[in-house]
Amino acid sequence: MTFPNTVAAAVPAVPPAQTRKRGTLSRLGQTFAMFRNGKSIAGLSILGVFVLIAIFGDWIAPYGPLDKDFTALRQPPSWVHWLGTTHMGEDVLSQIIYGTRGVLVVGFTAGVIATIIAVAIGVTAGYVTGWRSESLSALTNVFLVIPGLPLIIIIASQYENPSLLLISSVLAITGWAWGGRVLRAQTMSLRNRDFIQAARANGEPLYRIIAVEMLPNLTAIIASSFVGTVIAAVLGLTTLAFIGVIPITNLNWGTILFWAQQNGAFPDFWWWYVPAGLCIALLGMALSLINFGIDEYVNPRLRSAGERARAMRKKGFKLSDTATAVRPRPAAAGTSGPGTSSDPGTSSDPGVTNAGIK
Amino acid sequence: MRFFLRRAAFYAFTAWAAITINFFLPRMMKGDPVSAYLQKNQGRISPEAIDSLRTLFGLDSNKSLLEQYIDYWQLLFSGDLGRSFSKGLAPVTDVIASAIPWTVGLVGIATVISFVVGTAIGAFIGWRRGSRADGIVPVATFFSTVPYFWMGLIAIAIFSTTLGWFPASHAYDKGTQPSFTLEFAGQVIQHGFLPALTLVIGSLGGWILGMRNMMITVLDEDYVTVAQAKGLRPSRVLVNYAARNASLPQLSSFAMSLGFIVGGTLVMELVFSYPGAGKLLLDATTAKDYPLMQGLFLVITLTVLVANILADVAYAILDPRTRQMEA
Numbered sequence: 001m002t003f004p005n006t007v008a009a010a011v012p013a014v015p016p017a018q019t020r021k022r023g024t025l026s027r028l029g030q031t032f033a034m035f036r037n038g039k040s041i042a043g044l045s046i047l048g049v050f051v052l053i054a055i056f057g058d059w060i061a062p063y064g065p066l067d068k069d070f071t072a073l074r075q076p077p078s079w080v081h082w083l084g085t086t087h088m089g090e091d092v093l094s095q096i097i098y099g100t101r102g103v104l105v106v107g108f109t110a111g112v113i114a115t116i117i118a119v120a121i122g123v124t125a126g127y128v129t130g131w132r133s134e135s136l137s138a139l140t141n142v143f144l145v146i147p148g149l150p151l152i153i154i155i156a157s158q159y160e161n162p163s164l165l166l167i168s169s170v171l172a173i174t175g176w177a178w179g180g181r182v183l184r185a186q187t188m189s190l191r192n193r194d195f196i197q198a199a200r201a202n203g204e205p206l207y208r209i210i211a212v213e214m215l216p217n218l219t220a221i222i223a224s225s226f227v228g229t230v231i232a233a234v235l236g237l238t239t240l241a242f243i244g245v246i247p248i249t250n251l252n253w254g255t256i257l258f259w260a261q262q263n264g265a266f267p268d269f270w271w272w273y274v275p276a277g278l279c280i281a282l283l284g285m286a287l288s289l290i291n292f293g294i295d296e297y298v299n300p301r302l303r304s305a306g307e308r309a310r311a312m313r314k315k316g317f318k319l320s321d322t323a324t325a326v327r328p329r330p331a332a333a334g335t336s337g338p339g340t341s342s343d344p345g346t347s348s349d350p351g352v353t354n355a356g357i358k
Numbered sequence: 359m360r361f362f363l364r365r366a367a368f369y370a371f372t373a374w375a376a377i378t379i380n381f382f383l384p385r386m387m388k389g390d391p392v393s394a395y396l397q398k399n400q401g402r403i404s405p406e407a408i409d410s411l412r413t414l415f416g417l418d419s420n421k422s423l424l425e426q427y428i429d430y431w432q433l434l435f436s437g438d439l440g441r442s443f444s445k446g447l448a449p450v451t452d453v454i455a456s457a458i459p460w461t462v463g464l465v466g467i468a469t470v471i472s473f474v475v476g477t478a479i480g481a482f483i484g485w486r487r488g489s490r491a492d493g494i495v496p497v498a499t500f501f502s503t504v505p506y507f508w509m510g511l512i513a514i515a516i517f518s519t520t521l522g523w524f525p526a527s528h529a530y531d532k533g534t535q536p537s538f539t540l541e542f543a544g545q546v547i548q549h550g551f552l553p554a555l556t557l558v559i560g561s562l563g564g565w566i567l568g569m570r571n572m573m574i575t576v577l578d579e580d581y582v583t584v585a586q587a588k589g590l591r592p593s594r595v596l597v598n599y600a601a602r603n604a605s606l607p608q609l610s611s612f613a614m615s616l617g618f619i620v621g622g623t624l625v626m627e628l629v630f631s632y633p634g635a636g637k638l639l640l641d642a643t644t645a646k647d648y649p650l651m652q653g654l655f656l657v658i659t660l661t662v663l664v665a666n667i668l669a670d671v672a673y674a675i676l677d678p679r680t681r682q683m684e685a
Contacts, residue, residue: 149621157643267515277508284503310488
């Protein structure tokens with residue numbers, strides 16, 4: 001449940017044609033600039049751990065996910081079973097390790113499909129004008145308003161044994177609309193920029209204008225809508241598995257919770273249901289952190305607000321003071337204006353708030 | 359006026375789309391569970407009920423698709439959504455009507471509380487940007503990425519099973535009849551407290567974060583500086599200048615996230631055995647009660663649409679620009 005509200009509000013400060021002369025490496029570096037901050041790196045690291053677990057699950061997991069050990073039923077965590085066992089003597093830790101794969105595969109497949117739909121419809125809707133733009137926008141809004149989960153439940157329940165791809169597709173179809181809406185707004189603001197006008201005046205074909213001129217300026221928003229869809233898909237998948245709508249043969253964290261609830265794990269056998277839920281939350285948190293990083297990259301005000309406020313507080317100002325607040329010891333601190341010295345990145349920002357007025 | 363006409367056209371279109379999806383869903387279905395059911399229960403269902411079920415599920419194969427579609431609309435306008443298989447062939451509309459008030463009440467109250475509290479906290483954190491209040495953000499994010507149903511299960515485990523403070527399931531004590539008495543209201547509040555609390559905690563993070571980010575952007579605007587330069591009280595600047603403007607995108611995402619919240623509530627009702635539309639939908643899914651599923655999807659979608667219209671009205675009240683477009 002993260003709303004990338006601010007993404008639409010600001011425009012990424014990437015000059016479009018600057019990268020031409022630099023090497024491939026620095027160009028690549030610029031493409032990933034949105035991830036180069038503490039929050040994104042922290043999120044990517046946690047995500048990386050989960051990806052590694054998903055890939056090497058077969059080697060890491062101490063037991064098979066469905067190996068039954070009838071001598072150890074519902075055992076609390078011990079050295080033999082780090083996270084205890086289920087009612088059938090299955091190792092909970094191994095189930096979680098194997099379940100990671102199911103969650104990530106569905107989450108990322110859904111994210112990719114949804115992002116493709118969102119880019120195709122959002123960018124087109126932003127680029128074309130008139131009734132075509134309006135009708136695509138109406139389509140996006142319809143998908144935003146229609147409640148996704150009931151629809152997924154109904155569709156999934158009509159199939160005896162829905163495949164992972166089908167589940168991902170349904171999650172994607174109900175989840176692309178938000179990204180599409182943000183992308184449309186952003187494309188509309190890009191459409192009339194000088195460099196796009198120039199490309200059009202040069203007679204560049206439409207696909208080239210979109211692919212070469214526009215998409216590089218949309219990467220941050222595309223990335224954030226991708227991450228947002230993955231979060232929603234992970235929550236959707238685990239919810240569906242918990243309800244029992246999708247087959248239990250597809251092992252994921254939701255299935256573990258499904259079994260735990262079916263077999264009366266609540267509230268006594270905490271080792272059975274707490275880790276799976278925490279894993280979902282941790283994965284969601286990692287993805288949200290990545291999105292926070294992207295948000296701050298797209299909207300520099302978010303990044304600088306905290307730093308600026310702290311810098312001013314150090315000088316004895318309070319941001320929430322009225323404009324007439326004067327520095328307590330004007331003679332003691334003989335520096336330049338407080339607003340400008342704290343953060344060179346935003347010194348041109350007109351809103352240096354109250355303390356700029358001395 | 360143009361604004362309202364456009365919105366009205368949008369809602370009409372969305373309602374049409376939802377109804378049309380509902381028309382085509384059973385027609386894409388593999389197999390034919392409905393006619394199988396009808397054959398098994400021959401003689402127990404009245405001919406009129408069979409007729410309406412045939413129309414709803416596209417069993418009139420001798421009619422063209424267009425004729426089926428027209429018949430379908432006629433049925434909807436006469437308020438006939440078929441008969442529920444799992445509820446003793448009661449009319450689907452009656453079954454849904456008994457469940458919807460519970461869901462609307464629970465979700466409505468929880469969502470409004472979460473929206474108001476989250477927006478207020480977000481405004482405060484944005485106002486005090488850079489202070490220790492920023493520490494709320496990661497906590498709120500964590501709670502918003504925790505699955506609702508898991509939080510609900512843990513809440514039951516702690517507060518009802520272990521501590522015994524709240525009942526773990528149902529909307530009121532077993533054996534009591536719904537009535538408009540104080541005692542019954544007390545029971546409803548006691549039973550609804552935990553589900554509502556988990557819903558609020560789960561959705562709070564999104565509101566806090568959205569509002570904080572908007573506040574930070576708005577606080578850099580010139581009109582806020584001017585308001586402060588005029589010497590207005592900080593509380594007035596915070597509420598009437600910054601928060602009022604920052605809350606506008608909140609309202610539109612409120613409208614848009616309703617579909618998501620409804621989804622979370624469905625599962626919440628399963629966890630708490632709350633007798634609302636979500637529990638009904640999940641029961642219908644397990645019982646393969648297709649008419650009830652169809653009807654519920656339609657009603658849930660239309661309810662979300664109505665909530666969206668309310669959010670639009672609130673937006674128009676808060677933002678004079680939308681109203682000025684009329685002139």
